[in-house]
Amino acid sequence: MIIFPQSPVWFSLKFITAMRNHEKCMYKPSIRQAIAICKLIIARFMNRGQCEIADFVEIAVVTSPLENQALARKIATELLSYSDPTKNRVSSDTLKSDMFGSETAQDLLDELTLDLSELDEIYDDFELLDNFFNELEDLDLEQLIDESLNDFFDKFADQLEEDPYKTALKFIDNNAVANFNQFKDLDAFLDYARELLKKKINHLEPEDIDAAEKLGMLDEISSKTESLKEKLMSQLAKDQNLDAFKKGLEERLIENSFEGLNIAEFALKSNKLNQQGQNLIKDLLKQNLSKSNKNLNDIFNTSKILGMNPKIAQKKLDNILNTSLKLPFKDAYNNAKNFDQYFGDNLSEQYLNEINENFENFNRRQSSADIKDELINNPIKSPAWRKLISNIIDKDVEAINKDYNDDQMIDAQMKNYIDNLIESKKGCSDLSCQSQLKSKVSELINKTVGGAATKDSLSTMVKDFNKKGFTPDMKTIKDAGTRLGMTETEILNLIEKSYKAFKQLVKENQSTYKTYKDYLDQLGLTPEQIDEVVKLALGGAPQKPPNLDVLSALSEKNLAQVLKSAEEMGKEALDMAFSSLGAGSGLDLLEQWFYSRHNISAKIKQRLKEIIKQIMIDLGINAANSLIGTAKSGPLVENIVIPYTLGDDFELIDLEETISNLLEGGKTVNTITNDDFLVSKTTDGLRCLVLELDVSGSMSGNKLSQMALCTTMLVYAFKPEELALTFFESNTHKLKNLDEEVELEKVVDELLDITARGGTCINHALKWANLQFEKKARSKYKLNVLFTDADVFDFNNSLKELKIMREKDVKFVMVVPKFGFSPVMANKMVKEADGVLLTLNQWRDFPKLISEIISNQ
């Protein structure tokens, strides 16, 4: 009777060694885990009377911390799957049937206990060997090889042309560095090759089987290896018994399809199979696909090994496609696409058809947003793709109309949805699919515009969609406008705008800033036209009042040109131009500042900067006031003295204060109570904030202005001593440390002077932030906000710093612009820091979003 499939001690040691050496191991396991594995295996056996491979795997998993468990499962499975089931088993031949109270059972336990105590030493040896091999890598081995090799070749040139020496030479050449001086004769040389091959047992390459045959080591491999594939192949190479090999492979394919495929691949690559053998294996793999519960991943993996399309019967294929509906869409779809790419098939289309036929069920199980994104980013030119995308979009639209009762909300949600679709469309690599998507988007736009709830939303939608290159159908606009009670002029304004009409409006000087802004959003004036309009707006003064509204609107489009034209007209005109600034929200003006300040003459730049600064401060303060969860105290340490409560550390009792208290109270020893004792405590500040701002070249214009505004808001929401700030691009420019005193206005000044340039090297900025938290922050809660578009150069180094931040319990928030950031890098960084990713569409959303994060801390 076999008790354990493996020696628990062997398994635990191998397991923790493999874990320690794996790059994805989050926490290196200690010897405690090895001991725990052994103990738990024995306990499991005592509990259930057996301990199978699955139990070994489970025990390896549960003794690992959660972060390591997925990796633990993988490694344990591999260690146990590739082992020879007849090796290293603990059998009951030496044990009596009754485990309890049996002497030999006690022997077994004693032996295991001894092994456990030796684990420490064995493990130290492993580490020593590891260090030794590392040092070996540093030696200049090439020179050594050359010298000794020449001597050896001179002596044995003829023999080395023939087997087994030829094979031995090739093997040594492929696998190890040899000092040929050590070989006195060819036998020593052969022995060395054999030793090398012996060490490689359990990790053989397919071609090593041939080397083993030539070196006469097949028996040895067969008896010593724990790897089933090596065992089967070595036996096959020796006795050419294809039937036995086939049987072994068949069994494995049934038990573990993936492992079976590995064995098949190994065999096919080993060149030890004749044509008949190869055909046999290939047939076996094809037959395997016709078994139940196979899916697209199995087809893909099998075909990769076969190097050909397995050509499955349509009925079987239909079953496979149906089973594949349970797989995550992305995996199945990509495998199907890859399959089509290699073999010129249409599996992906069939898969999509299957989904279309079972759409309702499929849609309930998987996230439609993920499927949609995957389909758009990886399109295939087929009706099935078009139908599926259309189904998904229709379903999403249906959901929006169901979820929201308010028509205005529906309008807003639909617009948001369409905006996202338009943006996603840019990622669609196939032109024909892009065009199909575009027509679906146009269809949606016309529906949405046609159903607009208010005049404002109709106007906004038409304007925005026009900007994005989608012009809604004119009749639809007209009908909607009429339904909503718009005048003909208003409707016409929506449909067509002209420069001539605009100038007329300017001349009349009756319209508002908003009307001019709407016009300008659609018109796109040249600098010469702007110059003309400025002169029109200011030219009538002082007889006619200047048209400041149009100047306001114009300055948000091209501030530099407006000021330049006004400057040319004289000081008074320039003053009037300045007085018109700030009619809008200020964001567009701020954006203009960052875009065009280098084109503004030095003379007026400083004056402009003061205006912009004030706008930014006002906006920042207003937003800061709406920020909830602001810090109550800074990081300055305060000492307080309070009465003792049970549980307080004895050492905190302040003797002097206590004695004074007792004397003042006139208390005797017998009447002392706990309340009479006073303890000193230090209270730390509640919250501190460290900001890193990405000012690299990719962060220009709108991104920069949004970042500057959000930063200003935070600057005015936190106390100066709770705030640290740095810019970074290829270099890091520290603006303020946590404990430094700097005027906040100066910080705003610096923000306005930012120029986006250089690459994005984030590592130093994060290192600086960690130092701030470690050395200077005494606050209970630590918040790190990183503004970036996540297009970083030193991504891997930055992960280390983020891990440190996570370990310090710092709340990490990454703020990225909604469009134009690297989602893969951003998500990875946020995951490493265990933080939150905020995508910012408008800076106005920032106070609420950051408040929620702060108040959840």
Place this chain on the structure above:
Amino acid sequence: MAKKPISKNNQQNKAQKETKTTPPTTTSTKPQTEQAPPKKTTPQKPTLQKPKEKVLDNLSILKTSPYIQQKRESKANQKPNSLKELFEQNLLSQKEERLEIVLTGQYERALDLMFEADASNLYPILVGPPGIGKTTLCRYYAQSRAEITGNDSFEWITFDESTKPAHLIGSFNPATTIQKGFSFEAFNSGPLIKAMLNGGLFLANEVNRATEYTQNSLLEPLEERTLSVPHIGRVKASSGFFFIGAMNPSELVGTHRLGEALKDRFNVWIELDYPDKKTEMKIIEHNNPYYKVEESILEKIYLIINRTRTHHQIQTPASLRSGIALARLTGVAQKRNASEEPNKILRNLASNVLYGAIQTKPGVKTKDVINNIIAQVLGSI
């Protein structure tokens, strides 16, 4: 004195009363002396539930609730229980309350692992989201263990930011210390010391809410099975001492990371997640013994709660407790009004239960998400 005017209602009532008390006319051959005036037909009034009846409904629900202990009508000369008596009566004792729990799926597996760990002198830690049953499972294990070993010593403490090492180990009462010195009499033993000395079970609940300083005080007991008590000395644990940890995943609010050293001392990591449908429905049913709901309603309750765990706009989903709460409320509501449509009851109650039970991602309105979920499961109105 002016006569008090009679209100119109009263007049009508009076008239109705008069008509009611008038004996029915019988058919007779006697000649009619007067022609009776034609009766006025008054329009049918809708029958409204009078306020008095509704108050009774609420009262009757409370009266019949098995969760509320009704005070027996005390006899005139019987003294009410003092606080001390009540305290002693209600003091929890393991022997009195045998827990019954649903032991299928992951819970069965977890229990097996706890037994195996205990037998091997290894320390397990249960990790899972709030409301998954970690503490209940540990308490059940403690009772099972007591039945097998005969040792019913079970101490537990729920950690938070303010938990100090003294709360675990114990502390000297300063006033007594001044009188009797640093002696055992002046020392108030903490739960950890008690469990160690009794060779019992100690549960460290929410262990990752403790500060690192407090967590470090657990290192010695877990490794060496000893504990240093200042001014007294080092005590060692009796045979049978068993330590279990329980915690929420570290990404939840208010948690710290477990220190590396403490992490290494936990040998068995049992991860619990939201159970499968069958198990969760069983758990809800088990925890709702008095206000049973039909299987179909139970399934809907499960679907609503489970949807919060897959919804992409929800950061923290609803726990098992929410399912239990919703089932109980639905049961009570059905008892109150059996004719009301179950979907309608669920629709109303689900919002109330879920509102505080879930946390949405930044920028997402909770109410919108809840309405979305209810509509998905129960259909739109």
